[in-house]
Amino acid sequence: MIHRYTTFIKAINLTIDYIILNLSMVIAYLIEDKSYISWISNKNYLPIVLVFNLIWLLSANITGLYEHVLNKDSIRTYRGLIKTYFLFVSFICFTIIILIGTKAYFITREYLFYSLALFGFLLGFWKLIFLSIRRSDRALLLDSRSAIIIGAGRIGNDLANFFNTNPSRGYRVVGFFDDNPAKLRNEELYLGNTNDSISYAISNRVDEIFCTLPSTEAQKIERLMLEADKNLIRFKFIPDYYDYGIKPTLIQSFGHIPVISIRPEPLENILNRAIKRFFDIGFSLFIILFVFSWLFPILAIIIKMQSKGPVFFVQARSGRDNKSFNCYKFRSMKVNNDSDKKQATKDDDRVTKIGKFMRKTSLDELPQFFNVLIGNMSVVGPRPHMLKHTEEYSALIDRFMVRHFLKPGITGWAQVRGLRGETKTTEDMMARVEADVWYLENWSFLLDMKIIFLTFWNAVRGEENAY
Template sequence: MIHRYATFIKAVNLTTDYLILNISMVISYAVIDKSSYIWINNKNYLPIVLVFNLIWLLSANISGLYEQVLNKDSINTYRGVIKTYFIFVSFICFTIIILIGTKPYFVTREYLFYSLALFGFLLGLWKLIFLGIRKSNRRSLFDTRNVVIIGGGRIGYDLYQFFSNNAERGYNLIGFFDDSPERVKEKELYLGRTDECIDYVIANNVDEIFCTLPNSKADTIERLMLDADKNLIRFKFVPEYYDYAKKPTYIQSFGHIPIISVRPEPLENMLNRFLKRSFDTVFSILVIVFVFSWLFPILAVLIKLQSKGPVFFVQIRSGRDNKPFKCYKFRSMRVNDESDKKQATRDDKRITLIGAIMRRTSIDELPQFFNVLRGNMSVVGPRPHMVSHTEQYSQLIDTFMVRHFLKPGITGWAQIRGLRGETKNTEDMLARVEADVWYLENWSFLLDLKIVFLTFFGTVRGDKNAF
């Protein structure tokens, strides 16, 4: 455990922030609206309350405001608050002033100014109070526990190293128990044989036992577990399997049988998959209707004027489960024989003038929204690679094929982290693959929204790797 009250403090922060947000809105409503019409009965006002609250949730998830609330120092805390506040204000202005408009809900710009300014002031004041309380009581928030390890082999030593290198976890290692003393490297930490463990733990107020014995010692493990339960001592078992996984794993129970998955996959949940597919469909239709429809004829003419060949570039790429599919793009290069083998490079002579502009702004990817509608791509996911690259890198990178558990995307976690463009060596591709696998393991709908927003922001700002 990291902190006894970590989840509670996070919930307090989130709840208080929402109270401040809604109090600011109510006070601003009372100041601006001089009528006796109670705000809660105003049907035109309530949708704005909902919009404010949802946008704050989105902004906080984008910035990671509520992550590690007990570990961030005051500077990082305020940096996160300011970042979240400006994202929030930007979204509010864009949503209410530009998309919705103020007239339908009788919301004035004066009200927006007062409510946002008051919220910003009260939020900053609350965070100052929170930091003061946290500083005076921080020590009491840590849950330090005395523990022992049964088994002095490599697994036990790895666990000892983890405790030593992660003091903030709150585990104070007393020592080891093992039937072979020579297996314990730190001789001063050797406490005795395994059958002496329970008596020692009871006599010395030890809170938890970590057992790293191999499965061949099943009888010993079972006896120790039962004795620990009888004496109200928490017993934790480290499976030998841990050797095969270098990251957190996901455990399910099939009846009484524990099943350890190599990685969590949120998109294996049908509800999550439906949510993602619904977003893909709606978002793609909006882009095709409001952007592609008028931009297509302009780009078609410019592409034709620049060089001979089709307007669209169609290439076979690797999709979900490594199934090939036809990926569509606006043609940004002169027709050549290397397009299925050679990546685009900086100052590539094959790229036309209009092609360079399209690639720099990622406009050449717009036709892929038709791929999304057809169901062989998603708005967010790992970028699809040429089949030849899939064959090449699957032999060089062990986890390369894992990215194909997902549908490929128009944008992705790797892209917003700058891992796009030409892969000059295996290390570049490895970094991209690691980002794609992280996305597979940590998917959420809010993460997709964050990636879409940052992609749009990055396109406007410009990306040095887009060429």
């Protein structure tokens, strides 16, 4: 079935895209080169090859180009491709023309034009070919399998409905086996009782069996599993705690005992935590030394001129494992008694003129890089809330406290998706919590890079909800 080959097809797409990129660069080199030095032995050319390749990888990760590679919708495919291509061109022009300089590696503007134009044309043509293959559902991408479901309860019926509404999964449900036929919603799909399931699968060459019987039928499940193994039929079991809405995503073995976690947590891996912490230290030091050091005296003078009070605003916030810590910010409001209870609202008269600018551009968060350096915050993570709000929302939202498995961040997935600023309703906070939990379950270093880039981009253009 199609989803079995998702990783393989992603790899094929990525490989061919890179072949096209490098082929475009070689052809452009041959057109433009006047030194008659072979491109493979030109030391000035090879660093540019590395830059092009790394920037394409960064651009594709930011836009998620390869996340929906099996999508048949040509409009969505080309929209993602065009977005990635223009981001790639922007990065290339900025990196080579502004940062590196064209003279350093004898790279001409004509070379950039030829290579980028040729890459765009060939990439679009290749995606057209790939979409044609995808739309045809040819055998090389489709491996349809017949399946029977043992157990006609809610789980079994839900599973059958999922396969029927998601044909791309490649399963064709033949029917159900259950000792109580009355459970079945569609009587035509009833094939017999559970004892007949294996013999039916053998005689009809069924590829897979899905068992949705409750755990109270453990002996029957074990017998069916052993019989399926003896006859080379794949047997898959759906646990009955599905009824509680838990989605198992990670299974560990403690000896012979399987332990199922209800969510993956990439940052529970010590190597991932070390990578994130190393980046936090390096990035915060860079910001403190090269941005905060000269911006601080300017902002400090303006803050003091516009309102009485300290330059910094220090507030207790909820951190990792719900431990409180002092969070630092540039003071953007007049000194008031509601700062620990009331969120900033639109046209809030407590916010100073410089405060509005700092909030709009997120400059008020700069002192939090000291929190990152200390270790009670990260560059990227769920935003820390006031202690009062943590207490309130933890009673209203079931998964609210899950976000505290991570260190809070200066920016986060919720913020770059527009879920920042005042939370007027519980639904607003629920959307923010869902985004934070998604980040916890899907963390990667490249995701952090994407969030940092989007934060910078949003700060440049300004955000509607930042006030």
